Amino acid sequence: xxxxxxxxxxxxxxxxxxxxxxxxxxxxxxxxxxxxxxxxxxxxxxxxxxxxxxxxxxxxxxxxxxxxxxxxxxxxxxxxxxxxxxxxxxxxxxxxxxxxxxxxxxxxxxxxxxxxxxxxxxxxxxxxxxxxxxxxxxxxxxxxxxxxxxxxxxxxxxxxxxxxxxxxxxxxxxxxxxxxxxxxxxxxxxxxxxxxxxxxxxxxxxxxxxxxxxxxxxxxxxxxxxxxxxxxxxxxxxxxxxxxxxxxxxxxxxxxxxxxxxxxxxxxxxxxxxxxxxxxxxxxxxxxxxxxxxxxxxxxxxxxxxxxxxxxxxxxxxxxxxxxxxxxxxxxxxxxxxxxxxxxxxxxxxxxxxxxxxxxxxxxxxxxxxxxxxxxxxxxxxxxxxxxxxxx
Numbered sequence: 001x002x003x004x005x006x007x008x009x010x011x012x013x014x015x016x017x018x019x020x021x022x023x024x025x026x027x028x029x030x031x032x033x034x035x036x037x038x039x040x041x042x043x044x045x046x047x048x049x050x051x052x053x054x055x056x057x058x059x060x061x062x063x064x065x066x067x068x069x070x071x072x073x074x075x076x077x078x079x080x081x082x083x084x085x086x087x088x089x090x091x092x093x094x095x096x097x098x099x100x101x102x103x104x105x106x107x108x109x110x111x112x113x114x115x116x117x118x119x120x121x122x123x124x125x126x127x128x129x130x131x132x133x134x135x136x137x138x139x140x141x142x143x144x145x146x147x148x149x150x151x152x153x154x155x156x157x158x159x160x161x162x163x164x165x166x167x168x169x170x171x172x173x174x175x176x177x178x179x180x181x182x183x184x185x186x187x188x189x190x191x192x193x194x195x196x197x198x199x200x201x202x203x204x205x206x207x208x209x210x211x212x213x214x215x216x217x218x219x220x221x222x223x224x225x226x227x228x229x230x231x232x233x234x235x236x237x238x239x240x241x242x243x244x245x246x247x248x249x250x251x252x253x254x255x256x257x258x259x260x261x262x263x264x265x266x267x268x269x270x271x272x273x274x275x276x277x278x279x280x281x282x283x284x285x286x287x288x289x290x291x292x293x294x295x296x297x298x299x300x301x302x303x304x305x306x307x308x309x310x311x312x313x314x315x316x317x318x319x320x321x322x323x324x325x326x327x328x329x330x331x332x333x334x335x336x337x338x339x340x341x342x343x344x345x346x347x348x349x350x351x352x353x354x355x356x357x358x359x360x361x362x363x364x365x366x367x368x369x370x371x372x373x374x375x376x377x378x379x380x381x382x383x384x385x386x387x388x389x390x391x392x
Contacts (some may be wrong), residue, residue: 004028004103006069009057010112011038011049012119017294019119020053021111024067033111035118048077058086066090071097073108132291133176139292140238143284144277146264150238151175154207155299156251157242158188158199159307166190168203169307172236173299183306184325197250200241204254210325211235212258232325236263242300244269244283245276252278268300327373334361338370349374 008023018038024031036056038049050072058066066089075098076082086094099105126132141149153173160166166188172179186206188199214233241247248267255263267276274283275296286293324335337360342348348356348370357367 004107005067006071007067008071008104008107008111009050009053010073010108010115011053012112012115013049014119014123017119017123018049018053019115019122020049020056021114021118022057023107023111023114025107033114035114037119037122050074050076051078051082054082054086058089061089063089063091066094068093069095069097071099071104071108073112074098126294133295136291136295137176139290140295143286143290143292144238144264144266144275146238148237150236150264152234152236153238153240153299154236155240155242155303156200156203156207157300157303157307158196158203158247159304166199167307168199169303170203170207171299171303171306173295176295178302185306196243197246200243200247201250201254204239204241204251205258207232208254208258208260208263212260238264238266240296240299240303241265241267242270242303243267243276244274245280248276248278266296268296273297327370330366330370334359334366337361 004025005027006025008025009020011018011020019035020038021033021035023033034057036053038052038056054076066086068090070086076096079096083094083096086096099108137149137151140146151174155171155173157169158166159169168186168188170184170186172182184207186203188202190199192198192202210232239251241251244267248265251265251267255261255265265278268274269276269283272283272285273293275286275293276283286296324330324338330338338348338356341359342351353364353367353371356362356370357364359367362370
């Protein structure tokens, strides 16, 4: 509309971060647009997000560049104070309005999409920024009082599918960046783990048993034969569990039972984003501006995403690797040989014990173990053709 005039500002928030965009409209035409990442330090010092955004936009503006009307998508905490501040900068009255309907609302929605896009770009860049990742790891070392920098972090999430199948995911971050080739999923034995805490105890136990088993492998011999260490052979410096005190206690109990004392542990509870340490009665509250906190959230969210998409996996190599990981007699070389020969769980399921035994490095004894394991899986609600966990 030719009658539209003013500046349209929208805020978009995700977790601890927010971005804002502005469209400058004169006589119905958009004359310019810009986006900002909201200054969280100012927001913590008393300004709300809109107030902090206004400071970024207008604090250095010339009087002639400040409009008489500013339209926003969220009501500021102190609209009057902001109006008085803008009025003093402009030298004449400025009004801040929050439209409720019509083309102004539609335009603000477009502006918010711009803000959302700007925030996605910003967060994507931060996720691969080595300097930011390094700062986050050092903050975690200090805030959690770790004995060393957590260069490898593993995070575990428990997901219930249709109330019948329970799945755990393990995601790995090294040097603050996702290492997707080492992600794993686990089907939880619900006969011994009927709730999230028992499931967490089970998955940590299973993963750490593999670590202990792989510690007995002679690394020199593996290197000499051209083999590779199992992906479970690399210990995390920090385990993060999705949950609060009960989940942390369950994970710590698993570590204690296995005599593992050199792996740190914490939990991140969703409700208030509290960090729980083993044995503590109260949680840690990390600063909203903490890079370490943001990294913990990103790792936890990635573990959750990976867990809930498990039942949608289709012929996934990760699915097959995860199933083979459940068989302790299979090292990296044997798993690679099986993957190379059969390529899918379906093909392995159709193979006889003799065919499995003819795979290089397998033999009759291990073939019998694999055969039995695959038979059990076919009876446990896993679609062998797709790797999908079936709803009952």
